[in-house]
Amino acid sequence: MDVRRTVIVGGGTAGTAAALALHKAGFDVAVYEAHPDSAEDIGAFLTLASNGMRALAQIDASTAVTATGFPLAAMRVLDASGAELAQVPLGEAGDPLLQYRCLRRGELNTALQREAERRGIRIRHGARLASVEDGPDTVTAHFTDGSSATGDLLIGADGLNSTVRRSIAPTARPGYAGQYVFYGYTTRAPLTARTDSACITMVRGSGAAFGCTVSPEGETYWFARISGKALAADETAQGTPAHWQDLLLPLLRKDATPAADIVAATDDRILVTNATEMPLGTPWRSGRTLLIGDAAHAASPATGQGASMALEDAVVLAKCLRDAPDTESALSLYETLRRPRVEHNITASGTISRSGGNPPPRPSAGQAAPAPRPGEDELIRLLDWDSDIWATSRQRDLG
Ligand SMILES: Cc1cc2nc3c(=O)[nH]c(=O)nc-3n(C[C@H](O)[C@H](O)[C@H](O)COP(=O)(O)OP(=O)(O)OC[C@H]3O[C@@H](n4cnc5c(N)ncnc54)[C@H](O)[C@@H]3O)c2cc1C
DSSP: OOOEEEEOOSSHHHHHHHHHHHHTTTTTEEEEEESSSSHHHHEEEEEHHHHHHHHHHHHHHHHHHHTTEEEEEEEEEEEEEEEEEEEEEESSSSOOOTEEEEHHHHHHHHHHHHHHHHHOEEEEEOOOOEEEEOOOSEEEEEEEOOOOEESEEEEEEEEEEEHHHHOOOTTTEEEEEEEEEEEEEESSSOOOOOOOOTTEEEEOOOSSSEEEEEEETTEEEEEEEESSSSHHHHHHHHHHHHHHHHHHHHHTTTTTSHHHHHTOOOEEEEEEEEEEEOOTOOOEEEEEEEEHHHHHHHOOGGGOOHHHHEEEEEEEHHHHHHHHHSSSHHHHHHHHHHHHHHHHHHHHHHHHHHHHHOOOOOOOOOOOOOOSSSSHHHHHHOOTTTSHHHHHHHHHHHH
């Protein structure tokens, strides 16, 4: 199988970053995104950890992304009494390109899509995949509007409820990870409840794991993770901010922390989602089709690594396709390199979600909750755009 034309389904973090990486590696690439325009829902916020920022730097997309959001240099951990347990630097806090960044999901996707378009990469919006036809010589994506796109390789980057996954692993579905998660934004948090900008506060509350930070403009971003049965679909669809405050405030008011005051000051923008994860061992590959990002390995949000893992996927995949002698070897190497790391993250994040806690603080230059396989030095080598991933992997096997 020789890859020249690549069809990417999904223009989120994984799909757009993969397009940037494959384009940089010299492949012909086009992205097909279901959403009708790039201004998709602003949605929840996320943090890009230093490993994700490192991946972005390899595809020359740091500037595009650091134009939005704000950096996070430290994490403070409070217990339920409000006492500070620890304050630690986050990741590579001293490097402006690699330090953690907090931004909204929609902002990240828009920044990546604009960068892709600036480089001449085709992104077709309003193209919702209906089915995949995987043949011996080519693979074709059929869209709900009757159009289609054919390539040598189809990359399914269509997220948690992936349609591409149905053609590879028809029975694999994300499962509930034991927590539902609220996200809110407010400009009216009481001054006493505000944290320093560039610092994220994690509260180990008695009824919720809570986190908050403040943007340079003074807007407080917060989340609360609650253990228990999954929320029903009609409740998440119909719940109003007042309903969510009624549910959350009694849990937060038990503790002497800033959490309850911040939530009480948020009367309009509160989102909620059930935390889900993909089962370990979900197949990612069949014929000319490959899953990446959440479609392959969605994890609960507790470690805050989903977007960073998607960015790593993009760089490692492009390097494998660039450096391996043939496509079969490239896809096989990609899976060998990625599966242990992303599945470790699923397990680590799910463990935190099911135990209801915040990740433990880490004392030094590590990330808040890193996925430790491969080791950091090896990860740096894997992501390094100028190193030959095939040669270095062979050397490691021989060594
Ligand atoms: C509430 C929440 C909070 C999170 N917090 C963090 C965090 O702090 N840190 C972190 O790193 N990660 C976080 N994540 C995870 C992170 O957002 C995801 O891991 C990351 O966005 C994965 O990107 P993706 O491109 O694989 O999937 P997505 O971002 O979901 O993108 C999939 C894309 O595919 C498109 N699509 C779907 N179906 C079709 C179709 N049939 N045809 C064409 N296109 C289609 C969608 O419109 C979408 O644009 C969070 C996730 C959620 C839900």
